Amino acid sequence: MIVALPIAALIWSSRNDGWSGFWNAISAPEAVAALKLTLAVAALVALTNAFAGTLIAWVLVRDDFRGKTVVNGIIDLPFALPTIVAGLLVLALYGPHSPVDVHAAYTRYAIYLVLLFVTLPFVVRTVQPVLYELDTQMEEAARSLGARELTIFRRIVLPSILPGILSGVAMAFARAIGEIGAIVILSGNLPYKTEVASVYVFNLSESGNGTAAAAVAVVLLAISFLVLLAVGGIRRMATRYERA
Amino acid sequence: MRRYSVRFVALGYLLVVLLGPLSMLFWRVYAEGVGKAWTALTDPDTGHAFKVTLELAAIAVPLNTIFGIVVALAIVRRRFPGKGLLNAFVDLPLALSPVVVGLSLYLLYGRTGWFGPWFTQHGVQVLFALPSMVLATIFVSVPFVAREVVPTLREIGDEQEQAAHTLGASGWQTFWRITLPSIRWAVIYGVVVTTARCLGEYGAVAIVSGSIQGKTETATLRVQEEFENLNLAGSYGISLVLAAIAIFVLVLMTRLRPREGVS
Amino acid sequence: MSIQVRHVSKHFGNFQALDDVSIDVAGGSLTALLGPSGSGKSTLLRIIAGLEQPDSGEIFLSGEDATASPPQKRGVGFVFQHYAAFKHMTVRDNIAFGLKIRKRPAAEVRARVDELVALVQLQGFADRYPAQLSGGQRQRMALARALAPEPEVLLLDEPFGALDARVRAELRRWLRRLHEETHTTTVFVTHDQEEAMEVADSIVVMNKGRVEQVAGPRELYDSPANEFVMSFVGQANRFGDAWVRPHDLELVLEPNGSTREAQVERVVHLGFEVRCELVRDDGEEFSVQLTRAQATTLELERGQIVYARPVKETVFS
Known part of the structure; x- marks a missing residue:
């Protein structure tokens, strides 16, 4: 009830001004710009995570070095840290007072960077257990059959961890679409430039335009549902070898 | 050689994306002035903001823990129509923008919402007050306990529970003596993650609370407030406290993780 | 306690696990349910224990209709193939579980547990956790746990299936001896005809959800009722x-x-x-x-x- 009822109210309210009102709200230039930016950045973040997350998971499982347990623990930090703090920290490092002389504040790069921070654990944490469980004998068998390392990764390891990568990527994508706390401080929220969809919804709602806010929110809701559907599909795909 | 380069790239990425920003925390507090940060932290409004945050967590965490265990038991141990739907709704908050959550509640309990007028008539302030903030916090942190408990329940199977039944234990006795002890680490882990989420929530609470200083402002809203008032020292100071809690939570999480497999 | 199974049928989805099964188990006997996998023998045992409900048919325990009563009320002890050890409890607490549920006095519980620990030869292991035991020790603990509340019927589902050959042989002899001492009505499921012949005094041969023959080991071998029993019990x-x-x-x-x-x-x-x-x-x-x-x-x-x-x-x- 706590989850379903508000969602129903949201969908109901989005239709207050009829279909045309709904359409006008989501096709307003500012709305379109915000949604486009959000989708583009989220897609880029998801893609980056697919590579970086897999790489980090690989290093954490197969490599061995001093301080590995500490690094392993730190991966979860973005889940534990309030996202607004994450925004503030990225601003501190890559903002006006940057000690490394990178000035990305109030640009789209800043949004990209902070979303990478916030979504870091998703792919790592879905790939890591699969990689850990993966029988190295399969790789040894491939090696004994003459396969080269890159081929082994592509043909043996990747198919096993791909469902993990994809569901991690999907969750990271959903998170990137919906994030607000981390972004609100450092993006500057300039309409048409650095205003993401969630911030746009927030601003509409604050200025009393609840119906238009609800309309754009319904679009975000639809994306969330699609992502969950995708994750469900991936999960079914992942267990297809185990089902009789 | 290849191994080292892979390690180098992975750790380099972590440095740029995660550790770099993190290292800023102490340094910024120091640079902006420890004194100013301390003043901001000891401000009564800041104290109140932390109190509100803790209150929200104190209500949401126990409720979500009970709810999460019940839902997990229903999903794993029972067959009923609409199970897939329940599953989807439990996961939804993970994929949904907190702003959408906040807005939904705002519309439901607002002046023109379905429940808004009724509550106004009966003199209950829901929006811009604790009740809506509690609802928002519960909403965003619903999935965590259930998601931890479900796989553990699947893994332990129901043989131990059946064994308890044949030995004469009632359903309730079986739950307390067999099921709960077997899933306890998953529950504790879920509680820790739920707590972290409750403390850090921003978007949903920002919409329904109205961020009224000294009344409905939470710690994370306070960070933004100080930032917008150009009191960076204060903003970083409060962040430091929040981060300290996060790191404490993190240590708990890493401590709890490996123990699951053991006993 | 005697067991009567009357016209019991059970299906899972499209699979007919039991098809109009009726058997009689005499009080104090040691009976084996023998059959290939998928013959319905485990399902029958679980229905007798109350862990599954039949689609139709009745179960009588000591002549009383127990079809609708839950497993807690049937007074049966059940031993699972994979032990179902309570992993978070020591051997002692596992064995004491059924007694504590019944709120027996602590002194009595302790005395009974000590007695059972000795009976299953787990002295010195009482304070260990199941994870620290071998398969055979775990199964002996599960047996002691099932015996603790003094059940009138002991049901064992492929009790030695997961153990290696030597431990199996040892536990078979041990089960036989235990039955001679206590005379508790015992029913065990097995797919191993040699195990059934060695341990049981009455064997129920099952195939595809039906009972093919009920007889003692010798009669089963010497006068099989049909081709299935002939070929399943012994070489032919x-x-x-x-x-x-x-x-x-x-x-x-x-x-x-x-x-x-x-x-x-x-x-x-x-x-x-x-x-x-x-x-x-x-x-x-x-x-x-x-x-x-x-x-x-x-x-x-x-x-x-x-x-x-x-x-x-x-x-x-």
């Missing part, structure tokens, strides 16, 4: 319309009226006995069991032509 060769056990065949070097010609494929020395695998002139394969002396006299070797004569054959109409 097909000779035209008749079935012949490998030890009921005689090999001779010269043909006479009732012999069949066959060629030796393989001679296997199994210590005290010799098994000879042969192929008949029509291509059928069969095997014959011989004593070492017989095999030596015949000087059997691969490729040799011999003549087989059934001493005793069974024909099912």
Whole structure:
């Protein structure tokens, strides 16, 4: 009830001004710009995570070095840290007072960077257990059959961890679409430039335009549902070898 | 050689994306002035903001823990129509923008919402007050306990529970003596993650609370407030406290993780 | 306590696990439910325990209808194939569980647990956790746990299935001895005919959800009710319309009226006995069991032509 009822109210309210009102709200230039930016950045973040997350998971499982347990623990930090703090920290490092002389504040790069921070654990944490469980004998068998390392990764390891990568990527994508706390401080929220969809919804709602806010929110809701559907599909795909 | 380069790239990425920003925390507090940060932290409004945050967590965490265990038991141990739907709704908050959550509640309990007028008539302030903030916090942190408990329940199977039944234990006795002890680490882990989420929530609470200083402002809203008032020292100071809690939570999480497999 | 199963049927989805099964288990007996996997034997045991509900039919315990009563009320002890050990409890707490549930006084619980720990020979292991025990020790603990509340019926679902051959043999003998001491009505499920013959005094042979025959080990072997029982319990060769056990065949070097010609494929020395695998002139394969002396006299070797004569054959109409 706590989850379903508000969602129903949201969908109901989005239709207050009829279909045309709904359409006008989501096709307003500012709305379109915000949604486009959000989708583009989220897609880029998801893609980056697919590579970086897999790489980090690989290093954490197969490599061995001093301080590995500490690094392993730190991966979860973005889940534990309030996202607004994450925004503030990225601003501190890559903002006006940057000690490394990178000035990305109030640009789209800043949004990209902070979303990478916030979504870091998703792919790592879905790939890591699969990689850990993966029988190295399969790789040894491939090696004994003459396969080269890159081929082994592509043909043996990747198919096993791909469902993990994809569901991690999907969750990271959903998170990137919906994030607000981390972004609100450092993006500057300039309409048409650095205003993401969630911030746009927030601003509409604050200025009393609840119906238009609800309309754009319904679009975000639809994306969330699609992502969950995708994750469900991936999960079914992942267990297809185990089902009789 | 290849191994080292892979390690180098992975750790380099972590440095740029995660550790770099993190290292800023102490340094910024120091640079902006420890004194100013301390003043901001000891401000009564800041104290109140932390109190509100803790209150929200104190209500949401126990409720979500009970709810999460019940839902997990229903999903794993029972067959009923609409199970897939329940599953989807439990996961939804993970994929949904907190702003959408906040807005939904705002519309439901607002002046023109379905429940808004009724509550106004009966003199209950829901929006811009604790009740809506509690609802928002519960909403965003619903999935965590259930998601931890479900796989553990699947893994332990129901043989131990059946064994308890044949030995004469009632359903309730079986739950307390067999099921709960077997899933306890998953529950504790879920509680820790739920707590972290409750403390850090921003978007949903920002919409329904109205961020009224000294009344409905939470710690994370306070960070933004100080930032917008150009009191960076204060903003970083409060962040430091929040981060300290996060790191404490993190240590708990890493401590709890490996123990699951053991006993 | 006696058990009567009356016209019990059960299906899972499209699969008919039990099809109108009726059996009687006498009080104080030791009965085996024997059958290949998927024959419904475990399902029947779980229905007797109350862990599954039948689609139709009744269960009577000591003559009373127990079909609707939950497992807690049936007074049965159940031992699971994979032990179902309570992993978060020590051996002592596992065994004490059923007694504590019944709110027995602490002193009584302690005395009974000590007695059972001794009975299953787990002295010195009482304060360990199940994870620190071997498979055989875990199964003995599970047995002690099931016995603790003094059930009137002990039900065991493939109790030794997951153990290695030596531990199995030891636990079989132990179960037999335990039953002789306590005379608790005991029903156990197994797919191993040798196990059933060795331990049980009554065997229920099941196949495809039906009961094929109920008999003692000797009767089952000597007078099987049908072809399934003949071939499932012990070895059997097909000779035209008749079935012949490998030890009921005689090999001779010269043909006479009732012999069949066959060629030796393989001679296997199994210590005290010799098994000879042969192929008949029509291509059928069969095997014959011989004593070492017989095999030596015949000087059997691969490729040799011999003549087989059934001493005793069974024909099912």
